[in-house]
Structure formats: C-alpha cells, structure tokens
Amino acid sequence: MKLDILAIGVHPDDIELGCGGTILKHIAAGKKVGVLDLTHGELGTRGSGELRLVEAENSAKILGISARENLGFSDGFFRNTKENQIEIIKILRKYQPDVVLCNAPKDRHPDHGRASEMVSEACFYSGLVRIETELDGTSQAMWRPKAVYHYIQDKYLKPDFVVDVSSFVNQKIEAIMAFSSQFYNPASELLETPISSKKFMDFIKARMANFARDISADYAEGFTVDRTIGVEDVTQLK
Numbered sequence: 001m002k003l004d005i006l007a008i009g010v011h012p013d014d015i016e017l018g019c020g021g022t023i024l025k026h027i028a029a030g031k032k033v034g035v036l037d038l039t040h041g042e043l044g045t046r047g048s049g050e051l052r053l054v055e056a057e058n059s060a061k062i063l064g065i066s067a068r069e070n071l072g073f074s075d076g077f078f079r080n081t082k083e084n085q086i087e088i089i090k091i092l093r094k095y096q097p098d099v100v101l102c103n104a105p106k107d108r109h110p111d112h113g114r115a116s117e118m119v120s121e122a123c124f125y126s127g128l129v130r131i132e133t134e135l136d137g138t139s140q141a142m143w144r145p146k147a148v149y150h151y152i153q154d155k156y157l158k159p160d161f162v163v164d165v166s167s168f169v170n171q172k173i174e175a176i177m178a179f180s181s182q183f184y185n186p187a188s189e190l191l192e193t194p195i196s197s198k199k200f201m202d203f204i205k206a207r208m209a210n211f212a213r214d215i216s217a218d219y220a221e222g223f224t225v226d227r228t229i230g231v232e233d234v235t236q237l238k
C-alpha cells in the first residue's frame with residue numbers, strides 16, 4: 001500500500017497531539033495516511049506499554065488512517081543507530097510515502113529530538129541504492145520521501161508553515177482522548193502528570209489558536225522544515 005503521508009512519532013499519541021488535525025484534513029481530502037510509532041511508550045508514568053497499544057488502535061479508528069505500525073524500540077533508551085535506522089527504512093520503503101511528518105527537532109522530552117534526527121536521516125538513507133533491505137523475504141526498492149516536516153510539540157518553535165485545522169479540532173481532541181490512561185480524566189485516581197490535567201488540554205487548543213492567528217483562522221498546527229519549500233503559486237498562500 002502506497003501512502004501519501006506517513007506520520008511518525010516516538011511515543012503513541014505524539015502524532016495525535018502534534019499533527020492529528022493535519023492528518024484528519026488530508027484524509028478528508030482523499031489522501032492515504034499511515035502512522036508509525038517507534039516505541040510503546042512504556043516509560044510513561046500512567047498506564048502501560050500494552051495499554052497504550054490498545055489506545056493507539058482506538059485512536060487509529062477515530063483518525064481513519066490506512067495503517068498503523070509500532071517498531072517497539074526501547075522507550076527512553078533507543079539510540080540513533082544503524083540497526084534502528086534500517087528498521088525505519090524498511091517501513092519507508094514498504095509504504096513509499098511522499099511526505100513524512102515527524103517529531104520536533106528540539107523539545108522538552110529528550111526522546112523527541114533524538115527521534116526527529118533519526119527519522120530525518122533514515123528518510124535520506126532510504127533513497128540510497130547501496131543500502132539493501134528485505135521485508136518478508138523480498139528485496140525492497142530504494143525510496144526517498146519528497147519532504148520531511150517536523151510537527152511542533154511542547155516547546156514553542158516558530159513554525160515555517162501552519163496548516164488550518166479549524167474544521168477538525170473536535171475530532172483531533174477525540175483521537176487524543178482515546179489515550180485515556182494519559183490525559184485528563186476527572187474520575188481517574190492515577191498519579192497526576194504534566195499531561196494529565198485539564199490545563200494541558202487547554203494548552204493544546206491554545207497553541208493551535210496561537211498558530212492560527214497569522215492566517216486569520218481559528219486553529220492551526222505548526223511545522224518546521226529542514227529544506228526550503230518551493231511554491232508554485234504565490235496567490236494561493238494564506
């Protein structure tokens with residue numbers, strides 16, 4: 001199955017928080033979108049790795065994505081190694097996405113920046129013919145995405161571009177809340193964390209509102225880029 005977009009997050013729920021609205025908008029426009037989670041998020045204070053996998057599948061149904069996979073890297077302790085990059089390359093060559101969305105290059109959680117660098121490099125190496133991979137016993141053809149964009153997470157980064165997601169905010173929040181072990185639940189007796197309070201969900205919406213101001217929209221998601229973006233028609237920009 002070829003994908004138009006592959007969204008990659010180091011923890012299940014990263015892509016829901018960072019680019020869930022963008023995913024929903026492109027699926028509504030007829031694009032095929034998949035998700036790759038790098039870890040089970042097993043170091044999280046609340047829930048467990050096993051539970052988060054179930055929650056990820058529940059969220060996938062809300063998003064309407066075409067595929068969701070998890071590489072099972074070690075949460076917190078994975079490194080940018082050849083072995084890990086090869087596993088990412090196998091997924092890139094399997095789905096041949098035109099665009100990859102991945103973690104912020106710098107963020108409060110150290111896993112985010114490390115994953116961002118690893119995925120960006122894997123996207124480049126995936127296009128090298130001398131790097132040979134196999135999947136299910138079949139040799140894979142090289143593939144390099146046309147673009148890699150980094151969604152902005154907890155730490156504020158000035159976006160290089162934003163996507164208007166005003167029509168998809170409620171569905172995005174629903175996909176986030178599918179991770180019920182992690183986020184605001186007034187009935188929960190679990191230990192409170194920086195992301196489990198109602199204030200955090202308010203922050204998510206406020207951040208989107210902030211990104212939307214420059215394009216006179218209600219809500220938007222922000223992205224940074226590694227390479228300059230080319231524009232075909234300047235009259236179509238907001």
